[in-house]
Amino acid sequence: MRISDKHQKIIDAAVNVFAEKGFFNARISDIARQAGVADGTIYLYFNNKYDILISLFEEEIGKIILEVKKLIEKEEDPRRMLEIFIAQHLGLVRRRKSLAEVLQMELRQSNKFMREYRNTKFIEYIDIISAIIRKGQEMGVFRPEVKPGIAKRAIFGAIDECARLWILNPDTTYDINETAAQVSRIFLAGLEQPSVQ
Amino acid sequence: MRISDKHQKIIDAAVNVFAEKGFFNARISDIARQAGVADGTIYLYFNNKYDILISLFEEEIGKIILEVKKLIEKEEDPRRMLEIFIAQHLGLVRRRKSLAEVLQMELRQSNKFMREYRNTKFIEYIDIISAIIRKGQEMGVFRPEVKPGIAKRAIFGAIDECARLWILNPDTTYDINETAAQVSRIFLAGLEQPSVQ
Amino acid sequence: MRISDKHQKIIDAAVNVFAEKGFFNARISDIARQAGVADGTIYLYFNNKYDILISLFEEEIGKIILEVKKLIEKEEDPRRMLEIFIAQHLGLVRRRKSLAEVLQMELRQSNKFMREYRNTKFIEYIDIISAIIRKGQEMGVFRPEVKPGIAKRAIFGAIDECARLWILNPDTTYDINETAAQVSRIFLAGLEQPSVQ
Amino acid sequence: MRISDKHQKIIDAAVNVFAEKGFFNARISDIARQAGVADGTIYLYFNNKYDILISLFEEEIGKIILEVKKLIEKEEDPRRMLEIFIAQHLGLVRRRKSLAEVLQMELRQSNKFMREYRNTKFIEYIDIISAIIRKGQEMGVFRPEVKPGIAKRAIFGAIDECARLWILNPDTTYDINETAAQVSRIFLAGLEQPSVQ
DNA sequence: TATGAATGAGACTTCATTCAT
DNA sequence: AATGAATGAAGTCTCATTCAT
Missing domain, CATH: 1.10.10.60 (Homeodomain-like)
Structure with a gap:
């Protein structure tokens, strides 16, 4: 070890x-x-308190990246891939609530630090989304005028905000599976080629 | 005064x-x-340091709510309303970058505080989105199976994450107007009734 | 005025x-x-906060000195005088509880101040006791070997401590009149010439 | 340790x-x-500054209680016991002047605190006096009409006030031994059964 | 005289970090 | 490698006092 x-x-x-x-x-x-x-x-x-936070982030998100990539690479359909990513991210909230809280908090942490620390692991994570979109565009499944660099942010932001809600009020909110389904449907409808439907 | x-x-x-x-x-x-x-x-x-943060939040977001509501109530079309909300939120980042940073940070602040402080102003803000969606559903413009309570989170999260990106790297990123246009298009396509198109 | x-x-x-x-x-x-x-x-x-305390002390104790002297000078018998002084001091606690508290507290205040401030009013007050004792000794009523300078302290301390008790626990303690009677009896017995009895 | x-x-x-x-x-x-x-x-x-004061009080007065109890329990005669208590208390002033000052100050500290803090150690200390008096009454040495609960306060107050004088003006005042002797004599005369004399 | 908003020095307390064991 | 007692810098907040009005 x-x-x-x-x-x-x-x-x-x-x-x-x-x-x-x-x-x-x-x-x-x-x-x-x-x-x-x-x-x-x-x-x-x-080295210090902040180093714990950074290490935590890099190591844990590294594991999450591996997991989700493994799930996705089995799929062919980009639509299915996106569904899996969304379900996986929201599923994390249920399975590892504390970790989800910290990762979320950390991204918005004191901007001074965030500016200094180029968060490559996080970029690697959301680049999974843009890769899916690009693949969908190549396959003619997703609309070509969508910019993957923007869409990845929009999708990540959407699921992260839903996660935040669930973290703060676990009881009073929608079921996580339902949330994942709804968000997937909205984005798939938003991304798909009209002709595909 | x-x-x-x-x-x-x-x-x-x-x-x-x-x-x-x-x-x-x-x-x-x-x-x-x-x-x-x-x-x-x-x-x-x-009263104390934290009270500055809370007051700041409530007062400034209060003004933002007033502004965006004034813009929206002139419109009839829910699609246009949503575009305005998105453009307005992202426009805030350009016009008042520091404020945008603080509001964003604050929402993810130490969860201990967030749990204690029922953030009614923020809820009022994102409820503007769900009101728009509901109106669109009543008018038959937006798909009825979309849950406004989830969609409002998704939309807010998407634009907020785009804002975050722009705050951290103002130079290297997409233009704000373009971002607003892209995000609007994705969500409108995601929400609209297929028959409407 | x-x-x-x-x-x-x-x-x-x-x-x-x-x-x-x-x-x-x-x-x-x-x-x-x-x-x-x-x-x-x-x-x-x-002039400042401490000056309020000093002024308060000097002025209020000045009034108390006048009152008790007026009562005492009507009397001939030093034993009666002592009883009056004791009853008067303890009576103050009932009539003007807050003032009694402050005067008491003040005497033990931060010693730095007490050392600087020669508390002449207080000395004048307890010198009433020594004057009574001296008079009693001249009249052959009180024992000549008692040192008035020590006895005055002992008597003042005794009644002040009883007052303190009553201030802290007004309910659970002995009645003030009874306390005055008891203390008077102890000191009179302690001071009187055996032959007098 | x-x-x-x-x-x-x-x-x-x-x-x-x-x-x-x-x-x-x-x-x-x-x-x-x-x-x-x-x-x-x-x-x-x-825990905090005030905790130092409380701890100091409890621990140091605890030691004093042990010392004086050890001295007293060797004696049979309550009159002698009282003399010892008085001499011991005043002796403390000479041997441990600073401690005496603090203990004294503390008893009159800001009443807000004193009301909250049930000063059991102090009560234990002055209850030594009332125990002596009760014993003297049982033995027929002290007058039965004296209330130990009042007399203990009077005696403690008397010696404490003498101590205070000596603390403030160590030079100009009576010798401590003489003070102890005088105070003892006054109180013994004040407490003893006339028939005993 | 009277006001009370503003000042700013200063204290208590916390806690990340160190280092002798 | 591990400990945890000790450090001491630093920040929030208080409040006596001032002074322009």
Whole structure:
């Protein structure tokens, strides 16, 4: 195992603590306690508090990218691919609520940091969407005038906002599956060639 | 003048400072300096740092709601209304970049706060979208199976994410007008009754 | 009237506020509000917060000295005089509870101040006791070996501590009259010439 | 060692600083400097500034109670016990002047706090006096009509006030031993059964 | 005289980070 | 590698005092 067991324990603890309190209100000692290590131990694995957040983000989103890519590459139909991406992203909220909260929060974190940190993992993630769209356009399934660079943002934003709602009010909101279905339908209708219908 | 001049000066300064540094990295003394008042003066107008953020949000989004409602109520066609809402929201980013940054950041602020603070102004804002959709459905323009409560989130999320991109990389990205046009087209196509076309 | 009406209003307000919150926790604005004047007005009558405390003390204890002296000088018997002094001091607690609290607190205030401020009014007050004792010794009523300078402290301390108890727990404690009677009896027995009995 | 070395160091430093400046004028950094620790270290041992005062009080008065009880329980004669209590209390002033100052100050501290904080240690301390008196009454040495609950306050107040005088003007006042002797004599004469004499 | 908005120095407290063990 | 006690910088907020009106 390249990455120590404790490294992952700390990441997991940080996910929970950041999700509960937010990055700035989270204390290193909270993370340490939840990870079952001493405060100082954290600094053997991470440079500083912000480094935990960045590492967490890169590693966890890396895993998510692998998962969703594996699911998508089995498919042929770009429409189906998009449905899978959307369902997968929203499914993450149910399966790993705290992680979803942190990833979401992080993207909007203090802009000073975001500007400094070129978030390549996140770009890789949403570029899955634009790749799907491009493929659909090549296949003549999606309308050619849609700009994949804009559409990917629109689609990601839409599902992320639905996720945010669900995170804040898990009970009072629409069922996640239904949300995924609705969002998929809207975007598919919005992207498809009229002639295709 | 109901609200003192200094109240607004502090809000304006806070918008700039929060946008630049983020809420947690912003210091009260930064805001005070930029507002041209003493640190203590801020506490004559706001209870605490977080109260500045909340007040800022409520007051500024209140103005935005008024503006966009005024524009929309002149229109008859729900499709046009949606275009206006989208264009208006994205236009805000160009006209008032710092404000847009803060409002965006704020929505994802430390979830602990967000859970406590029922963000009624924000809900009022996105309910403009669902009202438009409902109207379109009544008029037979938009598809009846679309759930306005989900679609409003999707649409808001899409434009907000596009705004975020533009805020972070104003230069390298698509033109705002083009973005608005693309997003409008996707959603209109996604919402419209096939028969209408 | 030599001393303005507002001067007394501020003193009265300060008595209440100091009694309720203590000197350090009391705010000038509290006193101003209770006195029905503006914060700044207080500084037309007093140099600073501590000056209010000193003035309050000197003026109010001055009145108390006058009152008790007037009562005592009607008497011939030093034993009766002592009883009157004790009853009068404890009676103050019932009649003017807040004032009693402040005077008491003040005597033990931050020693830095107490050392700087020679509390002549207070000395004048307890010297009434030593004068009574001396008179009693001259008349052969009180034992000559008692040192008036020590006895005055002991007597004042005893009644002040009883007052303190009553201030803190007005309900659960002995009746004030009974306390006065008991304390008088103890000290009279302690001071009188055995032969006198 | 149950309580860390630093805990006691901070208490000792606080005694000195509170005695010199008073509780409210004392700064945490003063205490830290005098204790030879960092400011933050204080908060590893105490919750807040006021907690230092309370802890100091409880712990130090606890020790004093133990000492005086040990001395008293060797005696049979209640008169002698009272003398010992008085001498011991006044002796404390000479041996531990700063501590005496703080304990005294504390009893009259901002009444808001005193009302909240049921000062059980102090009550335990002065209940030593009432226990002595009750014992003397049972033995027929002290007069039965004296109420121990009042007398304990009177005696404590008397010696505390003498202590206060000595703390403020150590030079110009009576010798502590003489004061103790005088106060003892007054109270013994005041308490004893006439027939006993 | 009177006001009360404004000032700004200063204190308590927190907590990321270090380092001796 | 691991600990966790200790550090000390830094920020929010308070409030006595001032001064233009």
